[in-house]
Amino acid sequence: MIYRFFEGLGAYFLFLADVFRRPEHWREYYRSFLREVDLLGFSSIALVCFISLFMGAVVLIQTAMNLDNPFLADSYIAIAVREAIVLEFAPTIVSLILAGKVGSNIASTLGTMRVTEQMDALRVMGINPASYLVLPKIAACLLFNPILVIFGMLLGLVGGYLAGDLLNLVNTEVYLSGYFMEFFPHYVSYSLIKTFVFAFIIATVSAFFGYKVEGGAVEVGKASTKSVVAMSFTIILFNYILTDIIL
């Protein structure tokens, strides 16, 4: 099992070496990048907004229920909600959701291209399929995932505020002022660094599993599932490592 793990890891790095070769034609890669931004980025906005809004609301309800001491101002609830969303919920949970949505899409798309010989068609043409198909996806994820996470942060905070107001759990004026108290911009940069790393993991791990598919439709499905499991493990592991290093 350990041997297979290191064999897989080696294959992953060889795959990355193939991906990061000099593109044959920059303009074609740019066109492909724009398509990927639309496919992987814009199509995820609604999902991320919906989840973040309700995630913020749930965090507010749970925090308000646990901090119901009358000597504790509502601004402290706001600080707790803000830190939870900015530090953890937006970057990690949104990335895990994107791993499911975007990652499985990448793995199944590439897997299907492999089993239907579309990759062979590219190779016959003299185009490096690893680079042409994967590099634009990595670039799109690196560009758009941080944007999605920023959306997630903002809507999480809005969700918290709205839940507090609608359910009458907090004094909204005091609560809102709490969002701006003791704010450390470093937390946002920590969060965005994590998002960049997670975006790279999502794009490359899913692409690796899709690219290496052999067989037919069943294997494409299996590769997609395996890629989501591997991405989730890797994201959680790197979440711990990065938190230990940066914070």
Place this chain on the structure above:
Amino acid sequence: MIRVKGIKKAFGKEHVLRGIDVELYPGKCNLIIGLSGSGKTVFLKSILGLHSVDSGTVEYDGRILGDLNKNETKKLRQEMGMVFQGSALFNSLSIEENVGLPLNFFSKMNLEEKADRIKFCLNRVRIPDDAFVKMPSELSGGMQKRVAIARAIVLNPKYLFCDEPNSGLDPETAIVIDKLIHDITHEFGMTTILNTHDMNSVLEIGDHVVLLQEGKKTWEGKKEDVLTTDEKAVVDYVFRSNLFKQMRSALVK
């Protein structure tokens, strides 16, 4: 001319190609025939360089495939076109984008010249103009095959490879595709290598026929010889049905 010398290929313990020597002629439809599992697709992919061979050489007009540097290989690749068994059109690109992709990468044409070339190739395979903007999934199997042929010839290749181009098509469409490949081969003077197990294709378009059995070349000749030869390998392959046996008896008489 493509000259294949003693190529062998194994996947693990399974020896798929067991030393094949063959010459494939320019301006002709060279047909590789054989039963399913005889090694036709692996042979085709090996001479294309999609599979690395265990031993032997593939020579394209004096250029040995394995000995070329990166740039020479790239140049050779631009002289090749391939029609895959399942068409292998890119699902995310429209028909004209599919055909235009090799031009975008490797030609120095301006937009107008590219559009003209795409139109010429698609019209040549009888794809109507209103289908240019459609996606591959909106086309029938036969049309997809024709688009795949258009994409394969868009760079005006010297060598055209077709892996069972009429599999999964009805007999009428299969004949249309065969005829199209045959006409294009003669029109542009390409060296066409076509894998098939369809006897209609052999008799319609086979200028030069090579029979593979269990990874070995067991016979080669002209299509006219296929029906009259006494070679056991061909007789066993072609005349399996009683109808063909009766036809053969009539022909030999």
